[in-house]
Amino acid sequence: MMKTNTLSFNTQALRKKVLNLAMRGKLVPQDLNDEPASVSLGRIKSERAALVKERKLKRSKNLPKITGDKEPFSIPDSWKWTYLNDVANITKLAGFEYTKYIRPNLTNKGIPLFKAKNIQPGVIIEDFENYIPEDISDSLIRSQLNKKCLLTPYVGSIGKVAIFSGKYKAHLGSNVGKIEMIKVENRGVSEEFIMYYLQSSYGFEQLTKHLKSTAQPSISITALRETIVPFPPLEEQKRIVAKISRLFDQIDKIELASRQYTELQSSLRSKVLEVAIHGKLVRQDSTDEPAGVLLDKIKSEKDELIKEKKIKKSKPLPEITDDEKLFDIPDSWEWVRLGDIGVWAAGATPSRKHPEYYGGNIPWLKTGDLTDGVVNTTSxxxxxxxxxxxxxxxxxxxxxxxxxxxATIGKLGIVGDKEIVTNQACCGCNLFDGVYNWYLFYYLLASRRRLIKLGSGGAQPNISKKKIENFVFPVPPLEEQKRIVNKIEKVFSSL
Known part of the structure; x- marks a missing residue:
């Protein structure tokens, strides 16, 4: 029951695979005509030394040579290992700078201030909460962002990295690190290559190897500077970035097609269910026992169960008004209330103060366990x-x-091959003979929006057992119920 075809791809895993192949030098071929990585690194090293001498960069401590067991993984012979600090200027805004200079000047217009939440994987979110007045911005030199660079949070959302274009003025907020590549005559490490590396499994592992598990996960700027990165020849970096970009474009198209397919599936299922509950999915059969006769039998069964004290006698449900009959149904069908066709009961939660009540062998369902299908296991x-x-x-x-x-209001399930109990947020129905459980299931699925709307208005949406029992339900003859369900399943399995 409830099986459907899906157009499903793990596009996140595809992206990770592409990145991991790229960072091991297996996405594009090496070219012997490329300037060796060692030459490019030597040029960048000289430029860094010159910037330090000119006091444009701070001198940093000498880091140990990356050899042997310190190499994170195998790379092509034409590549070199280096530290991120060797090819970039990595800075952050000190806490006292933010407190003393930035926070007192925050406003709702002016020059935008980057916070960690503005940085998502590969994407800058230009929905800013705070700004710096333009007349003050120029004096806050240390926090200025005015050229292309990488931004990454070092507190909280570790591993997210995106490229700031440098096409507009902005300021660095707290908890955000800036990675500015060292260029020689506009040649240096590709920002895109480093971004992709840090997004790969290998890069993330290097970035977080000194992760601090405090109230919020964090890494130090020192750890960021000491992140080990692979360094391909500059021309190969460009080829790698171009290939990743092309492949990601294709993956984006797959994602779009998958979303469109899913939306189409959902729309078609909704249409099938709508047609079904209106009595238009299968033909009526004059030899079927009419629903009126079926309901008389249900009433007799209910009376007998009450007489035998197997169920309690309940207050009669109100007559169904013409306004409640939302659509026309076939002559052989009847409108009833859900309380007329079964016994509904909500569950409960045993006291958590008694650990001996938990960990047994009786499945206890919470609404998060409902998946609009058969329930065979509970959490x-x-x-x-x-x-x-x-x-x-x-x-x-x-x-x-x-x-x-x-949040799960309207979610459905049918109890599988084992008896279960539920918490108080779930209501179960033990149907009288003559109503097919899967037909009721699909009717409730088709009616979910109405049920959710019925439960709105309070602090927490709640459709309550009483509202469920009073919900109107069109009952077809039993044999037609089965034909409807079979047709629904057949159509769903082809989507």
Whole structure:
């Protein structure tokens, strides 16, 4: 039941695979005509030394040579290992600078201030909360962003990195590191290459190897500077970046096609369900026992169960008004309320103060366990003692389940081959003979928007057991219910 075809690709895994191949030199071929990486690194090293001498960069401590067991993985012979600090100027805004100079001048217009949340993987989010007045901006030299660079949070969302274009003025906020490549005659490490490396599994591992597990995960600027990076020849970097970009474009198209396919599937399923509950998906059969006769049998069954004290006698449900009949149904069908066709019961939560109530062998369902399908497993189980000392209700195989409130409101399930109990946010229905559980399931699925709307208005959406029992339900003859479900499943399996 409820099986559908899907156009599903793990595009995130595809991107990771592309990046990991790229960073091992296996995405594009090497070219012997490229300037050797060692020559480019030597030129950048000389430029860094000159900038230090001119006091445009601070002198940094000498780091150990990257050899042997310190090499994170194998790279082509024409590549070199280096530290990020050797090819870039890496800075941050000191805490006292933010407190003393930035925070007192925050406003809602002017020059934007970058925070960690403005940096997502490969993307700058230009939805800024704070700005610096233009007349003050020029004096805040240390925090200025005025040329192309990489930005990455070093507190909280570690591993997110994106390129700031430098095409407009901005300021560096707290908890954001700036990685500015050292260029010689506009030649140096590709910002895009370093961004892709840090997004790869290998780069992320290097970036976070000195991760501090505090209230928020963090890395120091020193750790960022000491991140080990592979250095291909500059021309090969360009080829790698171009190839990644082309492949990512193709993956983006796959994602778009997958989303469109999913949306089309959803739309078609909704249409099939709408047609089904209107009695237009399958033909009526004059030899079927009419729903009116079926309902009389259900009433007799209910009366007998009450007489035998197997269920409690309930207050009669109100007559269904013409306004409640939302659409026309075939003559052989009847409108009823959900409380007329089964016994509905909400569950409960055994006291958490008693650990002996939990960890047993009785499946205890929370609404997060509902997946609009058959329920065979639950995330928690309780003991016989937990059942005895709470008001949980037993749901037999085949019972229909519905989430009554919260974020999962309207989610559905059908109990599988084992009896289960539920928490108080879930309502289960033990149907009387004559109503097919899968037909009720699909009707509730088709009616989800109405159910959610019915539960709105309070602090927490809640459709309640009473509202469910009063919800109107068009009942076809039993044999037609089965034909409808078979047709739905057949159509769904072809989508």
């Amino acid at each position: 928690e189980k309780i003991t016989e003692l937990g059942v005895k000392n709470s008001s949980v209700k037993l749901n037999k195989p085949g019972n229909v389940l519905i989430a009554m409130y919260g």
